Amino acid sequence: MASENVIVRLAQQRDYQFEVQFGGAAGSLLADEPPPLGAGQGPSPLMLLGAAVGNCLADSLLFALRKFKQQPEPIQCEVTCEVGRNEQGRLRVLGIAATLTLGVPAEALEHLDRVLAGFEAYCTVTQSIAQGIPVRVAVLDAQGAVLK
Secondary structure, X not given: OOOOOOOOEEEEEEOOEEEEEOOHHHOEEEEOOOOOOOOOOOOOHHHXXXXXXXXXXXXXXXXXXXXXOOOOOXXXXXXXXXXXXXXXXXXXXXXXXXXXXXXXXXXXXOOHHHHHHHHHHHOHXXXXXXXXXXXXXXXXXXXXXXXX
16 A cells, blocks of 8 residues: 555644644644633644544444444444653653444444454554554443453
């Protein structure tokens, strides 16, 4: 596969608010830091990081299940970014925990063990971030059973 560049442009609106322009049909959104720095009128960079990890993991899980013609919908994902101070006292993301929840019971899906064993490897964003930040992933079925 050929390499590809994704370009995102940011334009300051005021203070810590930036319009994040994705281009084309993807449009834009307003990002903002929470108070006291910003006004909290949009997702913060930390929230966008969590959203990117969760969205990529959910996409990878859905794609892997659909390869086996399975219907796990609706998939949900909750991401927690643990923020703390590093050795220099600077705020950093120390870890990320993602919990994916399938929309159906595990027994309704075929090849689930095979999917769970490999779907994370295809998540471009999460695998890239995991090179520098620990990422923990859990998968639950619709009844709350822990599958991974």
